[in-house]
Amino acid sequence: IPYPNKNGEPCGFGFRNGAFLQNIRKHILTQRNIRVIEGTVTHLIEEEDTIVGVNYKRKLAADEESLYAHLTVVTDGPLSKFREKLSKPVNKLNGYFLGLLLKNCELPFANHGHLIMGDHPPMVIYPVTSTSWRVLIDFKGEKPPRLGRDFKKFLLEEFEQAMPKSARAAFVAAVEEGKFKTFPNHRLPANPIKRQGAVLLGDALNMRHPLTGGGMSAAFNDVLRLSNNLEKIIDFSNLRQLGKAVQKFYETRHLGTQTTNILADGLYGVVYNPDLRKAFFEYVSRGDKYAEETCSILAGLNKDKKLLLNHFIAMARYGTQLKISAEKPGVVVTESLSMVKDAVGIITPLLLSEKPDPGNKLMLEALNRIV
Ligand SMILES: Cc1cc2nc3c(=O)[nH]c(=O)nc-3n(C[C@H](O)[C@H](O)[C@H](O)COP(=O)(O)OP(=O)(O)OC[C@H]3O[C@@H](n4cnc5c(N)ncnc54)[C@H](O)[C@@H]3O)c2cc1C
Known part of the structure; x- marks a missing residue:
C-alpha cells in the first residue's frame, strides 16, 4: 500500500519509540514552567x-x-x-507478541511495514534501522509462549517458510540467537x-x-x-x-480514537478468519481508494468512522463475490453467508464499545444477539 503523496512524493514517517520519547522529554525539560x-x-x-x-x-x-x-x-x-x-x-488479554530482530536483510518493500498472513499466526515486520527489522509474532492465549528447549525448533517449523525469501536467513539467525521479547496484548x-x-x-x-x-x-x-x-x-x-x-x-475522546481502535481489533479478528483474511488481502490489493483510504485510517490520518465501516462491509461483500465467481454458486451460498456473519460478529462488539448514538446502539445490540 503506497504512502500518501505530499508535493508529488510518497510521504510517511517512522519513529523509533525510545529515541522519539527521549526527544519529547528533552523538549519538555527546556520548558520554564515545568518541573520534572x-x-x-x-x-x-x-x-x-x-x-x-x-x-x-x-x-x-x-x-x-x-x-x-x-x-x-x-x-x-x-x-x-x-x-x-x-x-x-x-480488560481482555488477547495473547502475546513475541519480538525478534532481523539483522542485515532486506524485505520486499523497503521502508514499509509488512503484515504476513496465512495458515499460521500473523506476523508484523517493520524497519527499525536501514538494515534491521523488528518481527512481532502473535501468540493467542492467556499465557505467554513457553520459551523452552523445543521453542526454537517450533518457530522455524512454523514460520520460516512464511517469511519472505530475502529475510529467511536473518530469521533463522535471529531464532538461533534466541533474544526473544514477549509483550502482552490487551483489548x-x-x-x-x-x-x-x-x-x-x-x-x-x-x-x-x-x-x-x-x-x-x-x-x-x-x-x-x-x-x-x-x-x-x-x-x-x-x-x-x-x-x-x-x-x-x-x-x-472516542471521536479521535474510535477508528484506530475498531480497525486494530477488527483486523485482528480478520487475520484469524481464513475467508475474511483472503477477502481483506484481495480488497486492499485492488489499490486506489481500497488501499489508500484504509491506509489513511490505519495511520490515524483519517478518523471517519463511516468510511471505515463502508470499507469493512465492502471488503466482506467483495470476499463473497470472489467466492461466488470462483466456485459453483450453490456450493458457496452457505460459506458466503457465514463470511458476512463473521464480519458482522467481529465489528459489532467493537462498534458497541465506542459510544454509539442511542439509535445505532439498539440496532447493534440486536445484531450482537443474532450473530
Ligand atoms: C509490542 C508493541 C508494539 C507497539 N507498536 C506501536 C507502534 O508501532 N505504534 C504505536 O503508535 N503504538 C505502538 N504500541 C503501543 C504504544 O507503545 C502505547 O500505546 C503507548 O506507548 C501508550 O502510551 P502511554 O503513555 O499511555 O503508556 P506508556 O508508554 O507505557 O507510558 C507509561 C509510563 O508510565 C510510567 N509509570 C508506570 N507506573 C508508574 C508509577 N507508578 N509511577 C511513575 N511512573 C509510572 C512507565 O514507566 C512509563 O514510562 C505498541 C505496543 C506494543 C506492546
Whole structure:
C-alpha cells in the first residue's frame, strides 16, 4: 500500500519509540514552567471522593514524599496500577507478541511495514534501522509462549517458510540467537469514572491490539484533546470548570480514537478468519481508494468512522463475490453467508464499545444477539 503523496512524493514517517520519547522529554525539560521529578508514584491521595495528589518515591530514595495538585493526570501505561480508581476496566488479554530482530536483510518493500498472513499466526515486520527489522509474532492465549528447549525448533517449523525469501536467513539467525521479547496484548475499551481532581488517559484508560501500531496515535489524541479543554481554564482552583473540562474529554475522546481502535481489533479478528483474511488481502490489493483510504485510517490520518465501516462491509461483500465467481454458486451460498456473519460478529462488539448514538446502539445490540 503506497504512502500518501505530499508535493508529488510518497510521504510517511517512522519513529523509533525510545529515541522519539527521549526527544519529547528533552523538549519538555527546556520548558520554564515545568518541573520534572523522576520517581515512582505509590498512591493517589484521596480526600473523600476527590483525588488531591500523589505519594511517590524518588529514584533510589527510601522515603515517600507527597505532591498536591488541582488535577492529577494518571497515565501509567498498559500495566496501570491506578486505572481501577478512575475507570471500570473490562480488560481482555488477547495473547502475546513475541519480538525478534532481523539483522542485515532486506524485505520486499523497503521502508514499509509488512503484515504476513496465512495458515499460521500473523506476523508484523517493520524497519527499525536501514538494515534491521523488528518481527512481532502473535501468540493467542492467556499465557505467554513457553520459551523452552523445543521453542526454537517450533518457530522455524512454523514460520520460516512464511517469511519472505530475502529475510529467511536473518530469521533463522535471529531464532538461533534466541533474544526473544514477549509483550502482552490487551483489548481494553475505555470506561472512565469521573472523579474530582484526576483524569485517566493513554493505555491506562484504553488499549487495542498493537497489530496496526495505533496506541501512540490514541495516546497523542488523548493528550491533544485534554490539553485543548484545559487550555481554556484560567484558574485551576476553579474545580467546577476543571471537572467540566475532564468530563468533556471523556465524552469526546472516542471521536479521535474510535477508528484506530475498531480497525486494530477488527483486523485482528480478520487475520484469524481464513475467508475474511483472503477477502481483506484481495480488497486492499485492488489499490486506489481500497488501499489508500484504509491506509489513511490505519495511520490515524483519517478518523471517519463511516468510511471505515463502508470499507469493512465492502471488503466482506467483495470476499463473497470472489467466492461466488470462483466456485459453483450453490456450493458457496452457505460459506458466503457465514463470511458476512463473521464480519458482522467481529465489528459489532467493537462498534458497541465506542459510544454509539442511542439509535445505532439498539440496532447493534440486536445484531450482537443474532450473530
Ligand atoms: C509490542 C508493541 C508494539 C507497539 N507498536 C506501536 C507502534 O508501532 N505504534 C504505536 O503508535 N503504538 C505502538 N504500541 C503501543 C504504544 O507503545 C502505547 O500505546 C503507548 O506507548 C501508550 O502510551 P502511554 O503513555 O499511555 O503508556 P506508556 O508508554 O507505557 O507510558 C507509561 C509510563 O508510565 C510510567 N509509570 C508506570 N507506573 C508508574 C508509577 N507508578 N509511577 C511513575 N511512573 C509510572 C512507565 O514507566 C512509563 O514510562 C505498541 C505496543 C506494543 C506492546
